[in-house]
Amino acid sequence: MLKLATWNVNSLKVRLPQVLQWLAENPVDVLALQETKLTDDKFPAAEIEAAGYHVVFSGQKTYNGVAILSRHPITDVVRNNPLYEDPQQRIIAGTIEGIRIVCAYIPNGQAPDTEKYEYKLKWLDALHDWLQSERRQHSKLALMGDYNIAPEDRDVHDPAAWVGQNLVSPPERAAFVRLLGLELVDAFRMFEQPEKLFSWWDYRQMGFRLNRGMRIDHILLSPPLAAQCTACVIDKVPRKWEQPSDHAPVIATLE
Numbered sequence: 001m002l003k004l005a006t007w008n009v010n011s012l013k014v015r016l017p018q019v020l021q022w023l024a025e026n027p028v029d030v031l032a033l034q035e036t037k038l039t040d041d042k043f044p045a046a047e048i049e050a051a052g053y054h055v056v057f058s059g060q061k062t063y064n065g066v067a068i069l070s071r072h073p074i075t076d077v078v079r080n081n082p083l084y085e086d087p088q089q090r091i092i093a094g095t096i097e098g099i100r101i102v103c104a105y106i107p108n109g110q111a112p113d114t115e116k117y118e119y120k121l122k123w124l125d126a127l128h129d130w131l132q133s134e135r136r137q138h139s140k141l142a143l144m145g146d147y148n149i150a151p152e153d154r155d156v157h158d159p160a161a162w163v164g165q166n167l168v169s170p171p172e173r174a175a176f177v178r179l180l181g182l183e184l185v186d187a188f189r190m191f192e193q194p195e196k197l198f199s200w201w202d203y204r205q206m207g208f209r210l211n212r213g214m215r216i217d218h219i220l221l222s223p224p225l226a227a228q229c230t231a232c233v234i235d236k237v238p239r240k241w242e243q244p245s246d247h248a249p250v251i252a253t254l255e
Contacts, residue, residue, distance in 0.1 A: 002254040003028040006144035006217055008247035012036040015245055016044050020051055022238055028251060029071045030096055032103035032144040036065030058089045066092045066103045084126035100138035104145035109166040117166060124175040135182050143220040149176045155215035184220035187232040187252040199234050200247045208239055219252045228254040
């Protein structure tokens, strides 16, 4: 059995004790982290290795930053999209136990008709093109991370309130569908799930307490991995902790 997880920790400097606690209680095989917000020289590699994990990371000051933690060795590491020049550290990939793991922190996009939104759509196009070649090389591939896209209305607490905003706009959702077109499967939607189950809640206006959330953190699996997937869950427990990330971990189990 192999467990793959993704978690936007919204500052690893702040959240390292929570990550270590969560790993002790949930010893997953692979954990993809987003928004580490640390330069590489400040990354807590020693603490993570002491917990029994190999780790690769790519960071920058204050913003973004991605990492992959694994109980098994990580090979063929790629930082950033080789087809898209980008100073922002948003992608790291590596091969673990024959599985190509891609950890991605997709841009937020701010709002339609902004420069950041245009950047997001271009970034997603480039991600698709690069993944196309990755898929040719790796039959077993998992794309995990914070997509900043709620794929359907059922992934949003109040779809009417979000009409016309980023995260749910038709071009963003179309980009998500295009990724699925690479023969990738949304692991969460492979299974019967409770209604109103989300992975992100705004810190403001009691977002978590009132369950005003969105499902924007995803694990997409290539067909051989989807065939092995027996469960995909969102763990809301860390969102209840003191000073939590605004995101919860998503975990896929492969038999």
